[in-house]
Amino acid sequence: KAGVTQTPRYLIKTRGQQVTLSCSPISGHRSVSWYQQTPGQGLQFLFEYFSETQRNKGNFPGRFSGRQFSNSRSEMNVSTLELGDSALYLCASSLYSGGGEAFFGQGTRLTVV
Amino acid sequence: AQTVTQSQPEMSVQEAETVTLSCTYDTSESDYYLFWYKQPPSRQMILVIRQEAYKQQNATENRFSVNFQKAAKSFSLKISDSQLGDAAMYFCALLNANTGNQFYFGTGTSLTVIP
Numbered sequence A: 001k002a003g004v005t006q007t008p009r010y011l012i013k014t015r016g017q018q019v020t021l022s023c024s025p026i027s028g029h030r031s032v033s034w035y036q037q038t039p040g041q042g043l044q045f046l047f048e049y050f051s052e053t054q055r056n057k058g059n060f061p062g063r064f065s066g067r068q069f070s071n072s073r074s075e076m077n078v079s080t081l082e083l084g085d086s087a088l089y090l091c092a093s094s095l096y097s098g099g100g101e102a103f104f105g106q107g108t109r110l111t112v113v
Numbered sequence B: 001a002q003t004v005t006q007s008q009p010e011m012s013v014q015e016a017e018t019v020t021l022s023c024t025y026d027t028s029e030s031d032y033y034l035f036w037y038k039q040p041p042s043r044q045m046i047l048v049i050r051q052e053a054y055k056q057q058n059a060t061e062n063r064f065s066v067n068f069q070k071a072a073k074s075f076s077l078k079i080s081d082s083q084l085g086d087a088a089m090y091f092c093a094l095l096n097a098n099t100g101n102q103f104y105f106g107t108g109t110s111l112t113v114i115p
Helices: none
Strands: A005-007 A010-013 A019-024 A031-038 A042-050 A053-057 A064-068 A074-078 A087-094 A108-112 B003-005 B010-014 B019-021 B024-026 B032-039 B046-052 B064-069 B074-079 B088-096 B103-105 B109-114
Touching: A005 A087, A010 A019, A019 A087, A019 A108, A031 A074, A031 B103, A042 A064, A042 B103, A074 A087, B003 B088, B003 B103, B010 B019, B019 B109, B024 B074, B032 B064, B032 B074, B046 B064, B046 B074, B074 B088
Parallel strands: A010 A108, B010 B109
Antiparallel strands: A005 A019, A019 A074, A031 A042, A031 A087, A042 A053, A064 A074, A087 A108, B003 B024, B019 B074, B032 B046, B032 B088, B064 B074, B088 B103, B088 B109
């Protein structure tokens, strides 16, 4: 069974640009949630999508958005990148929303210069 | 508000010995789950153990076990017979059943295993 796949693994972007990250969950899983990991703030929840609907959202500015497709793959978009957006972005895949085991991808390392 | 506190930024253990990582949490919800995740240098978060709050019995997974003290809101992880491959950052996490898959993570404990 394939795990959670995040692409790309590494990205370097310039301040002001936008970026799209992709997450393919485990086959059959309908929930995808996104997290930002930084040395200063630790792991912070961005948002969760379940069956193509945003289930809940963390405390991040509107520059951070996401969506989920009918095959459960999810994308996360960050517009007008700032230096502080440099982080490891992790996505987690779950069979259902709330309480089940979450399986994480290897993350996308975003560097904003 | 939901909070997870890990008061030990770093811990070390001799190979084959036992180590306990501490975690305390706070939630106003009655239906929640607690987790320990391991993050090795590869950066992939790996589930170590999961505990349902309604279960009094402590979860166990091979060499890993927890001490879940619900009244004290404490959830410690015990690693027995430590191995070199156990070296990683360990995160304690809280998930409320009614808010989807929104994990609240602690700040992590970096575990070093000494050969």
